[in-house]
Amino acid sequence: MNAxxxxxxxxxxxxxxxxxxxxxxxxxxxxxxxxFGIREMLQRSSDDPADFYTEYAERRIRDETRTLADVGMPPRGVLSIRAYDLGHYPPFRG
Incomplete structure (x- = not known):
C-alpha cells in the first residue's frame, strides 16, 4: 500500500x-x-486525545506516530480508542 x-x-x-x-x-x-475519531464519535472538541490510547488487533499501539499503513491496517480494519482507566494507566510524563 502506498502512502x-x-x-x-x-x-x-x-x-x-x-x-x-x-x-x-x-x-x-x-x-x-x-x-479524528474522538471528535466524530463524541461530537465535541473538549476531550484531550492524550486521555485515550489506541488498539489494533487487540494490541495497544504504543507509538502513535506510526501511520495506518505502518501498523498494517487493512481495508475495513478496526482501530479501537479506549480511555485510560484503572486497568490502563497513561504513560508517566514526570
Missing amino acids: SERITVRLMMPDRWLEHVAELPADTTVEAAKA
Whole structure:
C-alpha cells in the first residue's frame, strides 16, 4: 500500500458502544486518526486525545506516530480508542 492510497477504517470506542467509519489516507498517523475519531464519535472538541490510547488487533499501539499503513491496517480494519482507566494507566510524563 502506498502512502497516497486511502483506506476505510472503523474507528470504535467499545467501552461507549460508539463507532464511526471513515476513509483516511494510508499515511494518516494513528494519533491523528484517534483525534479524528474522538471528535466524530463524541461530537465535541473538549476531550484531550492524550486521555485515550489506541488498539489494533487487540494490541495497544504504543507509538502513535506510526501511520495506518505502518501498523498494517487493512481495508475495513478496526482501530479501537479506549480511555485510560484503572486497568490502563497513561504513560508517566514526570
